[in-house]
Amino acid sequence: MCQFENGAFQKKESSNFDFSISKFSNYQIFKLVTMNLKLKIWRQKGPKDNGKMVDYPISGISPDMSFLEMMDVLNDQLVEKGDLPVAFDHDCREGICGSCSMYINGEPHGPGRGITTCQLHMRSFTDGDTIHIEPWRAAAFPVIKDLVTDRSAFDRIIQAGGFISVNSGSPVDANAIPIDKHDSDRAFDAATCIGCGACVAACKNASAMLFTSAKVSHLSLLPQGQVEARDRVLAMINQMDEEGFGNCTNTGACEVECPKGISIENIARMNRQYLGAAISYSPPKATGGGD
Amino acid sequence: MAATGLFLCIFLLGHLAGNLQLFMTDEAGKLQFNEYAKFMTTFPAVKILSYLTYFSIVFHAIDGLLLTLKNRKARPVGYAYSRPDKNSSFPARNMAILGSLMLVFIVLHMSNFWVKMHWGELNVDIWLDANGNRDLHSVVMHSFKQLWYVIVYALCMVAIGFHLWHGFQSGFQSLGLNHPRYTPIVEKTGYAFAVIVPALFGIIPVYIYFFG
Numbered sequence: 392m393c394q395f396e397n398g399a400f401q402k403k404e405s406s407n408f409d410f411s412i413s414k415f416s417n418y419q420i421f422k423l424v425t426m427n428l429k430l431k432i433w434r435q436k437g438p439k440d441n442g443k444m445v446d447y448p449i450s451g452i453s454p455d456m457s458f459l460e461m462m463d464v465l466n467d468q469l470v471e472k473g474d475l476p477v478a479f480d481h482d483c484r485e486g487i488c489g490s491c492s493m494y495i496n497g498e499p500h501g502p503g504r505g506i507t508t509c510q511l512h513m514r515s516f517t518d519g520d521t522i523h524i525e526p527w528r529a530a531a532f533p534v535i536k537d538l539v540t541d542r543s544a545f546d547r548i549i550q551a552g553g554f555i556s557v558n559s560g561s562p563v564d565a566n567a568i569p570i571d572k573h574d575s576d577r578a579f580d581a582a583t584c585i586g587c588g589a590c591v592a593a594c595k596n597a598s599a600m601l602f603t604s605a606k607v608s609h610l611s612l613l614p615q616g617q618v619e620a621r622d623r624v625l626a627m628i629n630q631m632d633e634e635g636f637g638n639c640t641n642t643g644a645c646e647v648e649c650p651k652g653i654s655i656e657n658i659a660r661m662n663r664q665y666l667g668a669a670i671s672y673s674p675p676k677a678t679g680g681g682d
Numbered sequence: 683m684a685a686t687g688l689f690l691c692i693f694l695l696g697h698l699a700g701n702l703q704l705f706m707t708d709e710a711g712k713l714q715f716n717e718y719a720k721f722m723t724t725f726p727a728v729k730i731l732s733y734l735t736y737f738s739i740v741f742h743a744i745d746g747l748l749l750t751l752k753n754r755k756a757r758p759v760g761y762a763y764s765r766p767d768k769n770s771s772f773p774a775r776n777m778a779i780l781g782s783l784m785l786v787f788i789v790l791h792m793s794n795f796w797v798k799m800h801w802g803e804l805n806v807d808i809w810l811d812a813n814g815n816r817d818l819h820s821v822v823m824h825s826f827k828q829l830w831y832v833i834v835y836a837l838c839m840v841a842i843g844f845h846l847w848h849g850f851q852s853g854f855q856s857l858g859l860n861h862p863r864y865t866p867i868v869e870k871t872g873y874a875f876a877v878i879v880p881a882l883f884g885i886i887p888v889y890i891y892f893f894g
């Protein structure tokens with residue numbers, strides 16, 4: 392007899408099948424095993440509700456499901472029972488939109504590195520596990536409902552300076568402005584931030600420094616972004632503080648939990664630029680009409 | 683935090699250089715140490731540095747307190763289940779507690795040696811040495827013969843070690859001093875600093891307790 396267990400193909404002693412397991416080793420064969428789990432989920436009816444953790448036992452979960460599919464299964468069951476489904480944000484389900492914010496078993500986006508919740512698979516858990524699921528916690532990310540938080544604070548930080556002002560016209564030739572390859576690589580790395588907020592969720596100070604520094608860096612590393620670099624760093628940090636995010640104490644938790652591997656090097660760069668701008672520069676007051 | 687913290691690291695080195703003279707527990711060592719202590723409390727340049735140090739400690743403590751309060755406010759509702767150990771180090775998460783411990787220690791430490799050296803009665807029989815200098819050396823020897831004080835001192839050095847483990851490189855990061863080539867060196871230096879400096883500070887009372 393053969394059986395599939397925890398994703399591995401195992402041959403029993405009594406087997407009279409005689410084929411080598413190595414033939415199959417490159418294939419992820421389907422799994423017959425399903426899991427029973429104990430979910431503990433934050434339920435909160437609305438922004439003003441106090442909310443509480445609620446237990447939901449769930450069974451028949453395939454290890455190949457994504458975490459969000461597991462949530463879908465749960466919600467189907469809740470709807471069938473006439474309960475309200477658990478509200479959670481999701482959109483792309485492929486790790487690029489940054490909506491799927493869930494604090495799973497004590498970490499943003501759960502166990503595993505470099506992934507969002509939609510990229511987390513149930514095979515990261517074992518049968519019988521208890522899974523705690525909570526929303527991002529930060530004063531600047533108030534809970535709207537269940538696991539859904541209002542992350543518009545991030546939008547306002549970007550609006551404060553995360554752009555370059557150029558007159559649109561005919562497209563500029565691709566190589567008209569020479570850019571150091573290393574700089575363009577680092578700018579691109581910073582630009583991969585998807586604004587998910589895991590950095591804030593992970594940080595013990597609920598600081599948004601990793602996000603803000605990624606946005607500051609990906610522009611200021613490029614020549615086009617340097618024109619407004621000083622205004623940008625002052626305005627974005629100012630907005631970040633106004634939103635009520637905490638201060639960075641360099642614990643490095645953000646970098647570990649960031650699904651896009653944004654480095655805290657960006658935070659140092661932003662600190663450098665901020666110190667420079669704060670010491671040497673006072674933003675000119677607009678006096679109107681081409682002054 | 684960063685600037686004052688890094689300045690205090692330099693101060694620790696200076697302080698340590700002075701303390702290492704305490705390994706000389708004999709009469710000649712005593713005279714030399716008391717001479718040094720007198721120099722440190724009277725020489726004008728040292729005075730300026732010491733005021734800078736007091737300022738740094740007070741600023742670092744108050745700024746740290748305000749920062750901690752502000753950061754607490756940034757997360758009014760905490761997580762029901764959280765595993766910060768998965769993504770950050772113990773010292774990094776406990777700088778405020780470690781810092782508070784150090785503040786308690788500094789108060790104790792100052793009231794023991796510093797107040798006595800500056801104004802107080804030296805609480806031992808002879809309080810001027812053969813050269814007519816205040817006999818801080820004997821006060822130190824006397825203090826470090828008390829087991830509880832040696833233990834408190836050693837434990838506080840452990841707290842300082844943890845605080846420095848995170849604080850040293852964190853100071854550089856906050857000032858924006860991050861560079862692919864130098865940051866690893868800064869980190870390693872910080873770890874070495876965090877182990878060696880408190881260890882040397884801590885060994886002195888133990889040495890005096892057993893051999894002084």
Ligand code: SF4
Pocket residue numbers: 489583584585586587588589590591601602605645648649650651652653
């Ligand atoms: S820096 Fe990383 S964790 Fe923070 S918002 Fe961007 S992608 Fe998410």
Ligand code: FES
Pocket residue numbers: 480481482483484485486487488489490491507508509510
């Ligand atoms: S749903 Fe888009 S990143 Fe997860």
